[in-house]
Amino acid sequence: MSRAESLPVETVCVLGLGYVGLPTAAVLAVNGFRVTGVDPRAEVLQSVNRGEVPIHEVGLKTLVQAAVNSGNLHAQSEPQPADVFVIAVPTPIREDHTADLSFVEQAARSIVPHLRSGNLVLLESTSPPGTTGGLLTEILAESGLTPKKDFFVAHCPERILPGRILSELVQNDRIIGGIDEESARRAAEVYRRVVDGEILVTSAVVAELVKLVENAYRDANIAFANEVARISHECDADGWQVIELANRHPRVSILRPGPGVGGHCIPVDPWFLVGAVPDLSRLIRTAREVNDSMPAWVAERTLAELADVKEPKVSIWGVSYKGNVDDARETPALGVLEILEERGVRFSVVDFHVKQFKHPLDDIEASITDADCILLLSDHREFALFEPAAIGKRMRHRIVFDTRRCLPRDRWEDAGFRVITL
Numbered sequence: 197m198s199r200a201e202s203l204p205v206e207t208v209c210v211l212g213l214g215y216v217g218l219p220t221a222a223v224l225a226v227n228g229f230r231v232t233g234v235d236p237r238a239e240v241l242q243s244v245n246r247g248e249v250p251i252h253e254v255g256l257k258t259l260v261q262a263a264v265n266s267g268n269l270h271a272q273s274e275p276q277p278a279d280v281f282v283i284a285v286p287t288p289i290r291e292d293h294t295a296d297l298s299f300v301e302q303a304a305r306s307i308v309p310h311l312r313s314g315n316l317v318l319l320e321s322t323s324p325p326g327t328t329g330g331l332l333t334e335i336l337a338e339s340g341l342t343p344k345k346d347f348f349v350a351h352c353p354e355r356i357l358p359g360r361i362l363s364e365l366v367q368n369d370r371i372i373g374g375i376d377e378e379s380a381r382r383a384a385e386v387y388r389r390v391v392d393g394e395i396l397v398t399s400a401v402v403a404e405l406v407k408l409v410e411n412a413y414r415d416a417n418i419a420f421a422n423e424v425a426r427i428s429h430e431c432d433a434d435g436w437q438v439i440e441l442a443n444r445h446p447r448v449s450i451l452r453p454g455p456g457v458g459g460h461c462i463p464v465d466p467w468f469l470v471g472a473v474p475d476l477s478r479l480i481r482t483a484r485e486v487n488d489s490m491p492a493w494v495a496e497r498t499l500a501e502l503a504d505v506k507e508p509k510v511s512i513w514g515v516s517y518k519g520n521v522d523d524a525r526e527t528p529a530l531g532v533l534e535i536l537e538e539r540g541v542r543f544s545v546v547d548f549h550v551k552q553f554k555h556p557l558d559d560i561e562a563s564i565t566d567a568d569c570i571l572l573l574s575d576h577r578e579f580a581l582f583e584p585a586a587i588g589k590r591m592r593h594r595i596v597f598d599t600r601r602c603l604p605r606d607r608w609e610d611a612g613f614r615v616i617t618l
């Protein structure tokens with residue numbers, strides 16, 4: 197029997213309108229596809245249909261407005277028939293570090309009643325090896341249609357960097373992994389219409405592994421930097437200088453140490469490899485453990501600095517997982533603050549990007565007034581612009597722990613601050 201005809205793709209249904217799904221839906225829409233965005237969150241649907249965006253990302257509002265005004269993007273709570281379905285739902289880990297694929301399962305089940313002969317389903321969510329060809333394809337086959345004959349499935353992992361999502365979405369090379377060659381071919385055709393980067397076609401399991409290996413590699417490199425920082429501290433040396441000078445070797449490239457690794461991807465994805473092949477992923481697991489131990493180390497070093505201060509107050513500068521973004525998911529700041537809270541240390545959080553957080557957010561003046569120490573956890577550009585002398589005047593003690601090494605050290609020292617780095 198012949199395969200389902202490959203007709204020109206016109207309609208796309210994007211499931212999940214978050215950091216990945218919303219920009220993807222908007223980019224597809226402004227490139228001429230008629231896009232239905234699907235999300236269970238009513239507030240997301242309302243804001244998208246008004247041409248607004250629930251997340252802060254450079255250029256995204258303008259793009260979503262253009263997409264909605266063109267009539268090519270509409271958001272609703274349920275999927276509808278389309279030529280292509282794109283799944284961009286969360287794939288978090290559970291407490292025990294195993295993959296929680298329940299969102300992918302729900303999204304796939306919601307597609308089943310609408311699946312038609314010739315459809316293509318693209319999984320953009322980062323997933324453990326075997327998910328695309330296994331769980332996802334099996335659920336879609338509950339439609340009664342036959343995979344690789346009636347419908348096609350591919351994994352197209354997203355590698356965008358928050359803060360640069362729009363340019364990376366278009367410019368990054370894309371890995372397209374089909375459950376068979378025809379699936380990969382059809383998926384590549386869709387991405388070629390919106391991506392300027394190279395389209396690299398492979399199998400679904402290779403695509404799954406590539407995405408996971410990329411993030412496990414970065415996690416291991418950061419863990420190495422963190423270990424170097426801690427070893428250097430123990431040897432009374434400046435870990436940043438050790439790394440900077442080691443990186444002058446033409447074949448050494450160590451990443452930056454920090455208060456821990458956060459975000460939606462790097463602290464999560466390596467566990468998918470550990471879960472799939474535990475006996476063979478010892479280095480990857482250890483890297484995760486090293487990075488997860490950093491918030492406690494930062495908190496203990498802060499407490500040690502304040503050991504002689506009565507009822508200390510800490511001004512926390514930044515809680516997003518990295519600088520200049522509003523994303524505080526999986527942020528190491530939470531681990532640091534948990535320990536300060538347990539030890540009864542008062543703290544006041546200031547962040548110019550994060551709008552919602554577990555702890556109250558204060559303005560800069562309230563945060564520094566009578567503080568004994570500034571603990572900088574996110575390298576937001578605004579922090580480096582502050583006048584240290586003016587900040588110091590409001591504080592009880594002039595100590596700053598710059599875990600990102602983003603403040604101009606000389607200026608802060610000239611203003612009488614004791615500057616600590618990792």
Ligand SMILES: NC(=O)c1ccc[n+]([C@@H]2O[C@H](COP(=O)([O-])OP(=O)(O)OC[C@H]3O[C@@H](n4cnc5c(N)ncnc54)[C@H](O)[C@@H]3O)[C@@H](O)[C@H]2O)c1
Binds near residue numbers: 213216237303353
């Ligand atoms: N954020 C990033 O920078 C990034 C980068 C690369 C890959 N990824 C991966 O992309 C995937 C999505 O990440 P994200 O950051 O966009 O997540 P997100 O939490 O920002 O957005 C996911 C959206 O999916 C919605 N959703 C949940 N269940 C749904 C369902 N059944 N149907 C439709 N919508 C549903 C949620 O309400 C939410 O709005 C994850 O696998 C993530 O690991 C994220």
